[in-house]
Amino acid sequence: MKRVVHAFVVSLKGITGALMVTLWLCLLWQVFARYVLKSPSTVTEELARILLMWLGTLGASLAFLLNQHIAFDWLQEKGSPRTRLFVRDFSLAMSFVFGLMCLIAGSTVVAKTWALGQVTPVLKVPWSLVYVALPIAGFFICLSPFHEEG
């Protein structure tokens, strides 16, 4: 299991890194298109917004797999060994429940928007494709009990 999670972590790092670089190029292109080419780009603006939603959700699932989300860790610091163990398991269990919620609810949202056939205004990307980030992130969050140390 650890090896599977490790493979996911490596690929998520690659994907989110690529998203970040693409977003950066989109933003630089925006400024360049407006001032040098004198024609503001609506394509890169919409693309950037879609990629940001993907970056935020997939990056967050990476943070779950690396166990780096911010929490109030007073009990974890000050509690007895038994309390610490309980706190660790409880927070992992809650993260798992949340991941399951994203996986199930995300899938139904994808199915609904697919049926409605909604697309984004400029690039005509189906909204269902944008929402796919939710169940994917949910799946990874469900694996957070097997997290690596980041």
Added chain:
Amino acid sequence: MQLAVIGILTVTFSVLLFFGVPISVAIALSSFCALLPLYDPLMASEVIAQKTLTSLDNFGFLAIPFFILAGQIMNAGGIARRLIDLAKVIAGPIPGALAYCNVVANFLFGAVSGSAVSSAAAVGSAMAPIQKKEGYDPAFTAAVNIASSVSGLLTPPSGALILYALISGGTSVIALFVAGYIPAALMSLSIVAVIAIKGKDMPRGSRDLWRAPHVVKTLIDALPSLALIVLIMGGLIAGIFTPTEASSISVLYSLVLAFAYRELKLRQLPTLVKNSVVTASIVLFMVGTSSAMSWVFSIAEIPTYVTQAMLSVTDSPWGILLLMNLVLLVMGTFMDLTPAILIFTPIFYPVAVKIGVHPVHFGIIMVFNNCIGILTPPVGSSLFVGSGVSGVSLERIMPKLMPMFYAECVALALVTFIPGLSLWLPRVFGLV
């Protein structure tokens, strides 16, 4: 019904938070539970999931990952070190010079990176060994570093100000950026005052620092880094680019600078990108889940409820501002900056507007307040980072930090009750 929603939300959120559940998860699950009296479980979770994703569909939030990345590059690329050298010259040969230098360096680094934690780490780790060598009390210097690191959150390109601008529904980011300079300077001055009182017997800086050749050389070295402030703020005020585009230019500029200084290696970049992705996603995901929570607030009409409750206690604007400050200070000790801004902006913003506080002024009050919050245990990111880089335990730092905490509360009171401190500069530039 309204009370049931408020009750469920508060209780489940507090319990989940207390037992160490990640904050974004605690926000999402408590919002989910609060919706259960109104919707069936599948519907409620669909709403939460959908809000979490679509609230990120905002061009403005794109600035957050890139200002974080720029801060990381500045930290690794020798920009922090050059600003520290400049700060040393500014502090000069007075007693306690290195403590003042720490405050100035944090202000300068904060003004290019907009981050408290980067600042506490970059400046603190560079200063602590020198301060120790010259005979400063490590607990005192760690406290100075921690207390002054947060000024960067009030100066551009502060992620906290960007978040407030977007959550409050369109307060001008540029006006907030400009408004933050004087309050940030006031915050730094409050620490300077504490050093002036406590630091009379501290070691002096070398007289050589003020020799003309050294001053000129340091200034020339630091100039390209300081030019970033002019580039970004000039571009924003002149309307050449948006804050989001400015963030990408800030990355480009700091990359060029770091490579020109030959302090950043190409192979370090993937790690810097990965760190920024993770840090930014944690913030963005909290933005997502807490906008689901503020949607729950709005269907339960919690902001209206809070406004009425506050107005029933007192109807003087000063009284209400004082009340809000107290609540935020107390909550700020338990909550990190980002969730506190995300949760309390939708609740307090309508109250503030109703009693006639300018949205830009209120944003500065909110962020200033939460800056003080991250200095205090049990949750204080600057405190933890500052203690970590200095290697001094929290128990030893806390007594030294307390006077600075009080000094910053005085500065907060001034900023709260004198609107001109925040609004004068944006007015000069015609931004409000």
